[in-house]
Amino acid sequence: MVIVMKNKKFEDRYDVLKFSFILVFSVIILKLGYMTVIKGEEYYEQAQNKVYKKIPIEAPRGEIRDRYGRLLAGNRASFTVQLSKDEIEKSDPNKIANKVIKILEQNGEKYIDEFPIIIENGKFYYTYDRTINEWKRKNNIPLSYNAEKSFYEIVDRLINDGILNVDKDTDKYELQKLLNEKGYYPPIYVSKWKFAEEVKKEQWLYRYRIKEENISAKDAFKKVRDYYKISEELNDYDARKILLVRDLLKSQGYLQYQPIKLALDVSKETVSEIEEYAMELPGVSIETEPIRYYPNGNFASHILGTIGKISQQNEIDTYIKKKGYSISDMIGKIGIEKKYEEKLHGEKGYKKVEVDAYGRLIRKIDIKNPIAGDTVYLTIDKDLQEVAENSLKNVLKTIQVGGTYKSPWGNVRLRDSKRIYNKAKSGAVVALDVKTGEVLAMASYPDYDPNLFATGITNEDMEKLLPENKNDPLAAKPLYNTATFTAVQPGSIFKMITGLAAIENGLDPNYKINAKGRIMLGNKSFGCWIWNSHRGSHGPTDLYKAIEHSCNYYFYCVSVGYDYGSNKPLPVKMSVEEVLKYAKLFGLDERTGIEIEEIPGKVPNPEAKLKNTRRALEYTLNRKLKNYFEDINDKNKEEYEKRIKEIVNWIDENPSRGTIMKRLKSLKIKEDKISEVADLVKYSYFNQAKWKTGDTFNLSIGQGAHAYTPLQMANYISALVNGGYKNKVSVVDKVESYDKMKVEKTKKEKERIPLKDYNNLEHIKRGMLRVTQTGTAKRTFKNFPIKVGAKTGTAQRSGRIPTKDEAQxxxxxxxxxxxxxxxxxxxxxxxxxxxxxxxxxxxxxxxxxxxxxxxxxxxxxxxxKDTYDDFAWFVSFAPYKDPEIAVVVLIFQGGHGGYAAPIARDIIAEYFGLTKDKNTDDVKEELKLIEELKR
Known part of the structure; x- marks a missing residue:
């Protein structure tokens, strides 16, 4: 019985085992069937893709041309030194790296050096740390500040400048978003409170399995040197040359088949030498590639922009992660090159190659030629742009020495009897088509050669492009587009807004105010320029005369609706709100819409001034005073906020500095911090908080809290003279595909400003015409054959000029x-x-x-310290009866608005063809004929 039972159990187990095998094999067969029949084609394609790889071939970058098709940015063939990882590592990579770098150096070639440890005078430094410190210096942030403190330092400044308007409890992610929307990109990960360069350093160290925290650059260098087994016979400087190549190869990861660029645009001599040593340099090859080329050098550099390697984290996120670019691709960094990057970039070709399981090249199979990028046609006229650049440069140089600017249209002496404006070293000019908003010319000086960036700019070249005095915010900056990035007080060129607001509200343009020279408000004098200069006055003045002679007194009166000369109200109601309403109608608080980078203007806001000042002060104190109290810090939240609010509430009273210091002491601010806090609240906030009649006076003549760019001013003048149409500014005419089969024309957009009576614009134009006929610009346009309307302006800059070395x-x-x-x-x-x-x-x-x-x-x-000289503004339009072009000029520390007038005159003359194929004698003969016809 026992035996029978055992056999039965054995049979049961066998059946279970047999069933299991059948089940497993059935699953396998079904899976194979699914993989081969249903998914076979898909898996075959995947397998093929694992065997066959595509090596990209660079596409020629799309060209940039002027409105008539003349080349401004193109390409030229160049030789590139490339490295193939798999071939180099089959041989002796250290020896090959050393050899190829020596060849490049002996021939004076630039090569890509991204090894993040540098050696100077025997000391080792991380480039990551250098980059962070350079950013801090550029933004005036203490070097000791960590990522979090640096971030909030930027936030605090933007709040104080009125650019950001946030509460103290605003989330850090929301703050980052707001900063980006305003065009500020601190290189900081707010989620980790780390600089982007810190994260890069961590990733690089991890690549070499270096896990020590805070490892010094010297120790890290040694570990990487040991990792690559570099001979001890080589010194660290020579070893580093090998390491930069090995590190470049390692950065490719498993993409061994894909070549890496080591040097761009090398000479024929270098090509010959590398080919001569081909047997000793396996994996080193020469390829012919297109390189960006700007045939006219510095010409229109601030419009065209520059290209460069993908480097910033936001670029990596945008181009590599989202758009599939390669890490070695060149992209547009600023200007048209950046705005139209995807259209200019073109479509890469490829070589299809077969590789093994380790990514090593077996054979080449196929090739697809690249497709060139689209061509971008600008609205600028190359000839007009050249005149604008040369005239701006030459006038600046003439002002600096107090010389005479010579022209067929009449010589102009650019100095006054008292002084020479030798600090006039930078400026900008913009010429717009008043009917379409097209940019006909736009120049900033000093400028730069974008060719320097085409293959990667050297540190030496970059240093030459930085301002001489880095402490001076107004120092000449070659890389800075003054026309679109510099917003300053407009001075008297704003007066047309004040005048228009008055006549729109019913003031007769012929109404005369007895301009006595100055108005006293309490013990403060608000003088017209003629009073401040020699105690003069303009006497009875209407709108036309006020614009013609730039009478401050007249605009003071109309801005508040009171005739101080006759001590009676004007027959119309006016206020600062009315003036600012028209400033906004003309778009002075907006961007113009131009395709390249620009900042918006800043129209003052009297209603919000006190409120915003209180909010900014509270935010700043909350951030700043964390450790400034003797007995508490910000952890004592209730008491901390109570003391902050008490300080803020003094703003209505605006006590003296001495009183503030006593009160701060009673609030137990640390002794060594009292002066600092007192100066901060008194001079940066309390004194600026309340709006007064004097603020309105200043605002009415373009002083005070105004800040506008030359481009905005040009668009505003266009709207004044084109019938009240506010244009969307454009510098791009069209984009044409490489095969010319597709053309995208830029749509011209405009909207009419809702004025009460468009005929009022004619009164403004009439006043501006008198400026060039009998007013402040008559010297410059005395013999000019075309009637031009204009306005001169002088804007003041308070404060002293910081020195290069403040400590010294x-x-x-x-x-x-x-x-x-x-x-x-x-x-x-x-x-x-x-x-x-x-x-x-x-x-x-x-x-x-x-x-x-x-x-x-x-x-x-x-x-x-030296003081700043006044800015010179000049705005103009021509011809008077049917305006076509508006020209605006800004010269930093140029002294007088009239000094900028010759630049506008040169551009207008070129635009209307007055100087085409004519020498100076011909022009003089024409002028003589014009004078005879007038008589």
């Missing part, structure tokens, strides 16, 4: 500050050693000066 300035003048120099320096050294923030040297010297002499003020300290 303080040391040089220390004996004048009422302190013992050696004692002050000793105290400054003490402060610097104690402070972990590592702020600039001049900060600690100033702190010591204020400690040793409490009565010392910032004005007293800065009194030995």
């Amino acid at each position: 300035y303080l040391i040089d003048h220390m004996s004048s500050f009422g302190v013992n120099p050696s004692e002050a320096l000793e105290l400054a050294n003490k402060y610097e050693k104690q402070d972990k923030s590592k702020l600039s040297r001049d900060y600690y010297i100033r702190k010591a000066l204020f400690e040793l002499n409490p009565h010392l003020t910032y004005d007293q300290i800065n009194r030995f």
Whole structure:
């Protein structure tokens, strides 16, 4: 019985096992059937893709041409040194790397060096750290600030400047979004509170399995050197040359078949030498590729822009992760090159190759030729642009020496009897088609050669393009597009807005105000320029005369609806709100719509001034005073916020600096921080908070809180003279496909400004015509054959010019500050050693000066510095009866608006063909004939 039972159990187990095998095999057969019959084609394609790879071939970048088709940016053939990882690593990679770098250096070639550790005078540095510090210096952020403090430092400044309007509880992600919307991109990951370069460093170290935190650059260098087994016989400098090649190869990961670019645009001599040593340089090859080329050098550089390698995190996210670009691709960085990147980029071709499982090349199979990018046609006229650039440059140089600008249309002496404006080193000019908003010419000076960036700019070349005095915000900046990026006070060229607002509200343009020279408000004098110059006055003045002679007194009166000359109200109601309403109608608080980068203007807001100032002050104090109290910090939330609010509430009273210091002491602000906080709240906030009649006066003549770009001013003038149409500005005419089969024409957009009476614009034009006939620009246009309407403007810049070396300035003048120099320096050294923030040297010297002499003020300290000269504005249109072109010129520290007028005259003359094929004698004969006809 027992035996029978055992056999039965055995049979049952066998059946289970047999069933299991059948089930497993059935599943396998079904799966094979599914894979071969149903999904076979798909899997075959995937397998093929794993075997066959595509090596990209660069496409020629699309051209950029002027409105008539003349080439502004194209391509030229060049030789590129490429490396193939699989072939190099089959041989002796260190030897090959050393050899190819030596050849490049001996022939003076630039090569791609992205190895993130550099050696200077025997010391090792991470390039990541250098990049972070350079960004901090550029943005005036203490080097000791971490990512979080740096981020909020930027936020605080934008709030104080009125650019950001946020509450103290705004989320960090929302703040980052708002910053980006305003065009600011701090290189910071707010999720990790790390600089983007810090993250890059961590990723690079991980690539070599270096896990030590805070490892020094020197130790990391040694580990990587050991990783590649570089001979001890080589010094660190030569070893680094090998490492930059090995690291470049490693950055390709498993894409061994894909060549890497080591050097672009090398000479024929280098090509010959590399080919000569071909047997010793397996994996090193020469390819012919298109390189971006700007045939006219510096011409229109701020419009065209530059190209460069993908480097910033936002570029990596946009182009590599989203759009499938390669890490070695060149992209547009600014200007038209950036705006039309995807159309200019073209479509890469490829070589199809077969590789093995390790990604090594077996054979080449197929080739597809690349497709060139589209051609972008600009609206600018090359001839007119050339005149604009040359005239701007030459006038600036003439102003600097107080010389005479010579022209067939009449020579103009660019100096006054008192002084020479030798700091007039930069400026901008914009010429628009008033009917369409097309940019006919736009130039900023100084400029730069975009060819420097086509293959990667060197540190030496980049240094030459940086301002001489990095502390001076108005220093000449070659890379800066002044026409679209510099918003400053407009001065008298704003007066047409004030005048138009008045006549739109019913003021007769012939109504005369007795302009007595100055208006006294309390003990403060608001003088016309003629009063300030020689105690003169304009007498009875109507709108036309006010524009013609730029009478401040007239516009003071109409801005508030009161005739101070006759001590009676004007027959119309006016206010600052009415003036600003028309400024907004003409788009002065908007971007113009141009395709390249620009900043919007800033129309003052009296209603929001106090509210925004309070909010900005509260936000700043909440961020700044965390550790400024003796007994609490921001962790004591309720008490901390209570004290902050108390300080903010003093804004309505605006107490004296001494009173503020006493109150801060009673609130237990630390002794060494009281002066700093008192100066901050008093001078940056309290004094600026409330709107007064004097603010309206300043605003009415273009002073005060206005800030507009030359491009915005050109569009505003266009709207004044074209019947009230506000154009969307464009610098692009059309985009044409490489095969010319598809053309995208830029749509011209405009809207009519809702004025009460469009005939009022004729009164403004009439006043502007008188400027060139008998007014402030009559000298320049005395013999000009075309009637031009215009307005000169002079905008003031307060403050002193920072020196190149602020610390040395303080040391040089220390004996004048009422302190013992050696004692002050000793105290400054003490402060610097104690402070972990590592702020600039001049900060600690100033702190010591204020400690040793409490009565010392910032004005007293800065009194030995030079002051800023006035800005020169000139706006114009022509011809008078049926305007076609508007020309606006801005010259930094140019002294007088009239000094900018010859530039506009040159451009208008070129636009109307007055100088075509004519020499100076011919022009003089024509002018003589015109004068005879007038008589």
